[in-house]
Amino acid sequence: xxxxxxxxxxxxxxxxxxxxxxxxxxxxxxxxxxxxxxxxxxxxxxxxxxxxxxxxxxxxxxxxxxxxxxxxxxxxxxxxxxxxxxxxxxxxxxxxxxxxxxxxxxxxxxxxxxxxxxxxxxxxxxxxxxxxxxxxxxxxxxxxxxxxxxxxxxxxxxxxxxxxxxxxxxxxxxxxxxxxxxxxxxxxxxxxxxxxxxxxxxxxxxxxxxxxxxxxxxxxxxxxxxxxxxxxxxxxxxxxxxxxxxxxxxxxxxxxxxxxxxxxxxxxxxxxxxxxxxxxxxxxxxxxxxxxxxxxxxxxxxxxxxxxxxxxxxxxxxxxxxxxxxxxxxxxxxxxxxxxxxxxxxxxxxxxxxxxxxxxxxxxxxxxxxxxxxxxxxxxxxxxxxxxxxxxxxxxxxxxxxxxxxxxxxxxxxxxxxxxxxxxxxxxxxxxxxxxxxxxxxxxxxxxxxxxxxxxxxxxxxxxxxxxxxxxxx
Amino acid sequence: xxxxxxxxxxxxxxxxxxxxxxxxxxxxxxxxxxxxxxxxxxxxxxxxxxxxxxxxxxxxxxxxxxxxxxxxxxxxxxxxxxxxxxxxxxxxxxxxxxxxxxxxxxxxxxxxxxxxxxxxxxxxxxxxxxxxxxxxxxxxxxxxxxxxxxxxxxxxxxxxxxxxxxxxxxxxxxxxxxxxxxxxxxxxxxxxxxxxxxxxxxxxxxxxxxxxxxxxxxxxxxxxxxxxxxxxxxxxxxxxxxxxxxxxxxxxxxxxxxxxxxxxxxxxxxxxxxxxxxxxxxxxxxxxxxxxxxxxxxxxxxxxxxxxxxxxxxxxxxxxxxxxxxxxxxxxxxxxxxxxxxxxxxxxxxxxxxxxxxxxxxxxxxxxxxxxxxxxxxxxxxxxxxxxxxxxxxxxxxxxxxxxxxxxxxxxxxxxxxxxxxxxxxxxxxxxxxxxxxxxxxxx
Numbered sequence: 001x002x003x004x005x006x007x008x009x010x011x012x013x014x015x016x017x018x019x020x021x022x023x024x025x026x027x028x029x030x031x032x033x034x035x036x037x038x039x040x041x042x043x044x045x046x047x048x049x050x051x052x053x054x055x056x057x058x059x060x061x062x063x064x065x066x067x068x069x070x071x072x073x074x075x076x077x078x079x080x081x082x083x084x085x086x087x088x089x090x091x092x093x094x095x096x097x098x099x100x101x102x103x104x105x106x107x108x109x110x111x112x113x114x115x116x117x118x119x120x121x122x123x124x125x126x127x128x129x130x131x132x133x134x135x136x137x138x139x140x141x142x143x144x145x146x147x148x149x150x151x152x153x154x155x156x157x158x159x160x161x162x163x164x165x166x167x168x169x170x171x172x173x174x175x176x177x178x179x180x181x182x183x184x185x186x187x188x189x190x191x192x193x194x195x196x197x198x199x200x201x202x203x204x205x206x207x208x209x210x211x212x213x214x215x216x217x218x219x220x221x222x223x224x225x226x227x228x229x230x231x232x233x234x235x236x237x238x239x240x241x242x243x244x245x246x247x248x249x250x251x252x253x254x255x256x257x258x259x260x261x262x263x264x265x266x267x268x269x270x271x272x273x274x275x276x277x278x279x280x281x282x283x284x285x286x287x288x289x290x291x292x293x294x295x296x297x298x299x300x301x302x303x304x305x306x307x308x309x310x311x312x313x314x315x316x317x318x319x320x321x322x323x324x325x326x327x328x329x330x331x332x333x334x335x336x337x338x339x340x341x342x343x344x345x346x347x348x349x350x351x352x353x354x355x356x357x358x359x360x361x362x363x364x365x366x367x368x369x370x371x372x373x374x375x376x377x378x379x380x381x382x383x384x385x386x387x388x389x390x391x392x393x394x395x396x397x398x399x400x401x402x403x404x405x406x407x408x409x410x411x412x413x414x415x416x417x418x419x420x421x422x423x424x425x426x427x428x429x430x431x432x433x434x435x436x437x438x439x440x441x442x443x444x445x446x447x448x449x450x451x452x453x454x455x456x457x458x459x460x461x462x463x464x465x466x467x468x469x470x471x472x473x474x
Numbered sequence: 475x476x477x478x479x480x481x482x483x484x485x486x487x488x489x490x491x492x493x494x495x496x497x498x499x500x501x502x503x504x505x506x507x508x509x510x511x512x513x514x515x516x517x518x519x520x521x522x523x524x525x526x527x528x529x530x531x532x533x534x535x536x537x538x539x540x541x542x543x544x545x546x547x548x549x550x551x552x553x554x555x556x557x558x559x560x561x562x563x564x565x566x567x568x569x570x571x572x573x574x575x576x577x578x579x580x581x582x583x584x585x586x587x588x589x590x591x592x593x594x595x596x597x598x599x600x601x602x603x604x605x606x607x608x609x610x611x612x613x614x615x616x617x618x619x620x621x622x623x624x625x626x627x628x629x630x631x632x633x634x635x636x637x638x639x640x641x642x643x644x645x646x647x648x649x650x651x652x653x654x655x656x657x658x659x660x661x662x663x664x665x666x667x668x669x670x671x672x673x674x675x676x677x678x679x680x681x682x683x684x685x686x687x688x689x690x691x692x693x694x695x696x697x698x699x700x701x702x703x704x705x706x707x708x709x710x711x712x713x714x715x716x717x718x719x720x721x722x723x724x725x726x727x728x729x730x731x732x733x734x735x736x737x738x739x740x741x742x743x744x745x746x747x748x749x750x751x752x753x754x755x756x757x758x759x760x761x762x763x764x765x766x767x768x769x770x771x772x773x774x775x776x777x778x779x780x781x782x783x784x785x786x787x788x789x790x791x792x793x794x795x796x797x798x799x800x801x802x803x804x805x806x807x808x809x810x811x812x813x814x815x816x817x818x819x820x821x822x823x824x825x826x827x828x829x830x831x832x833x834x835x836x837x838x839x840x841x842x843x844x845x846x847x848x849x850x851x852x853x854x855x856x857x858x859x860x861x862x863x864x865x866x867x868x869x870x871x872x873x874x875x876x877x878x879x880x881x882x883x884x885x886x887x888x889x890x891x892x893x894x895x896x897x898x899x900x901x902x903x904x905x906x907x908x909x910x911x912x913x914x915x916x917x918x
Contacts, residue, residue, distance in 0.1 A: 089800025097524035185883035397854025403517035444851030
């Protein structure tokens with residue numbers, strides 16, 4: 001082999017030409033049906049956009065139904081055609097050669113659109129048409145009034161619009177995800193679960209409760225992810241709503257102190273993060289095409305620990321002060337004002353981090369930015385998973401070939417290969433148990449397991465027959 | 475002490491890592507002209523298919539090497555002066571060593587037919603090969619892959635991922651049947667064809683035909699067919715990359731001859747990985763094993779011996795794995811392509827034809843001797859324990875759930891295996907042993 005020029009590897013690092021099509025799987029070019037389906041989705045989105053400018057004011061119900069059906073049906077037909085004639089199996093062809101999934105121009109554009117939507121949603125809902133001071137809704141929010149009246153006999157809010165689109169995204173992209181991983185029953189069950197919890201627990205049930213004039217409650221949304229759970233207005237609302245309200249309060253606390261530690265002990269934090277949680281649900285379905293974008297560097301891991309536990313401390317402090325205020329009526333503790341603090345938490349963490357950055361940056365930083373760097377529930381469950389859980393990802397002896405698929409497709413940025421190639425089980429606080437590392441492994445090296453604690457972090461590797469102890473030098 | 479390592483593949487790099495692990499004092503240099511940093515050769519196909527980037531292929535971050543004081547030299551060794559103990563590099567640099575590890579890996583075998591060196595004809599081994607393949611396959615519609623081994627099927631998959639039509643020429647009358655028993659081999663024939671590959675068995679390349687620019691235009695097969703194509707992948711195996719070491723004092727057969735301590739005939743010179751050939755191969759194993767994990771094991775063994783900690787190379791139970799398109803393959807122990815005398819085989823195949831399992835055991839004692847699995851993941855340590863302890867096949871079958879490594883919720887196959895055994899052995903009634911009670915399952 002002759003000495004080659006230095007920049008060959010640089011060409012791989014920087015010289016990739018991106019395709020602007022949605023997927024670059026040349027083996028399965030898009031059919032006419034697929035293109036039509038995609039056009040249908042575009043029509044649905046255009047209808048929403050037009051409605052935002054008042055185009056649907058006369059006939060919101062028909063307009064909304066058309067838009068949602070276009071997006072839903074178009075998306076599902078597109079996905080179905082994409083996988084219909086393909087052998088079941090891992091097909092990440094072209095992921096790093098497609099603009100949308102490899103941080104190309106399409107990704108930046110999508111990030112801009114998503115981020116912009118979140119900015120409007122959180123800080124300028126009137127621009128989406130939310131009626132101010134009791135006025136009727138207009139524009140996009142008005143478009144969703146018919147559905148809102150149908151479900152809860154009240155006009156829509158920007159959050160109803162958001163919840164509907166969010167649920168639609170999880171259902172359509174969840175359907176696509178199930179087709180993509182149809183050979184893997186863990187993925188099928190898990191995805192069915194997040195779709196069920198989003199549709200039932202996060203969307204329909206709370207709306208139905210409101211129809212009965214009961215407090216809005218998402219029974220699976222746990223404090224401190226649900227950071228307003230202990231806010232005065234929320235506690236008062238629950239306490240004023242009779243037995244059901246008291247049950248909601250009791251259940252919310254039970255989740256934190258008993259249900260979640262118990263389930264985490266048996267199954268790891270995956271029972272929540274990749275089976276139940278709505279943030280996780282979106283990340284696992286709509287975010288799946290972007291999972292490979294999470295950074296695996298040591299630096300990112302350092303930043304992750306600083307940030308996620310920082311947010312946890314912030315959430316604990318804020319909640320403690322809010323409760324102090326609720327019990328004592330005093331808002332000021334030393335230099336901290338509980339009202340100020342919770343406003344800041346809502347702005348910085350609730351809106352900017354979990355919403356704008358968390359989802360808006362999917363196409364740039366990967367699908368689990370919020371879960372990895374910000375979610376306080378993930379932080380708590382992570383500590384439990386690391387120290388008080390039977391969950392681990394088992395590394396299968398000496399089978400690893402260091403190919404790097406597991407690390408690349410870990411949405412939480414865990415360098416899975418680092419453990420797998422030394423034959424060590426993976427026990428990490430951040431692992432959400434999505435199981436994709438095991439799915440993409442070409443050699444059957446990884447398996448998610450709940451098992452007795454003995455040998456939980458074992459090194460399995462057969463070195464050379466003399467059983468060298470692996471010192472932790474590397 | 476300065477230890478120089480030629481080659482930054484899995485053997486050389488593992489040796490370097492273990493040298494540093496075992497000795498903080500020695501100087502370690504790794505010289506390679508392929509890439510500056512260690513990358514996973516096994517993942518080259520994913521680079522081409524766009525599953526991974528080159529950065530993803532590196533198992534360690536770039537700063538790892540400096541942190542562990544392993545000097546990486548991106549240079550090519552032209553010549554070794556074994557008496558002066560120095561390496562002459564392309565850049566003109568001369569590197570002196572106290573001890574030397576040769577881990578130069580393999581190179582692709584080439585055809586010896588007309589047109590074998592035309593433009594668009596290549597093997598697949600190095601990063602450069604992948605880059606060349608990217609150039610050669612740009613915008614083409616048809617390619618030929620010649621050679622029915624593990625690399626051939628990978629190249630076929632790579633090409634198919636780009637929508638390129640593939641004709642796959644296999645010398646044998648069934649894919650990889652020099653290694654696989656007929657049923658497994660046949661399952662793969664079907665699988666390959668299901669992926670749109672035109673699989674031609676009993677066929678080899680007779681000649682490669684050029685166009686007016688000296689690029690491949692078509693392939694003439696031994697069956698007399700002419701297949702139009704713009705790319706030919708020659709995947710007929712690899713051989714030790716040792717040509718530059720011939721005509722020196724180093725004893726070389728096909729590879730660099732080493733003893734069980736991986737020492738060559740020259741003082742202070744060791745060899746490991748694909749380029750090394752054991753003078754006395756271990757029982758039932760080959761003298762040259764071009765496998766990722768044996769490279770790793772030899773790297774560790776070489777590191778110990780370089781530091782005078784005499785350690786023989788002793789891989790334990792043979793195992794291997796591969797992925798053929800979507801079908802994963804694992805093998806443990808010894809599964810011959812045809813049953814040997816005194817052996818009995820149990821073969822079970824899922825009705826959908828997408829997974830199968832084969833147990834090979836001694837007819838007399840029932841002792842397990844080998845396992846093949848396609849589409850089923852097995853637990854390495856359980857399989858190894860069974861083989862090492864010569865566990866009777868009946869015990870293996872009743873405890874088979876402990877060896878399953880498939881994702882959770884995968885449909886169990888244990889009962890189907892037992893049924894197959896009962897079918898083959900009328901009168902037997904085995905019952906699956908549940909490994910733990912429910913109480914233990916929940917409370918550990």
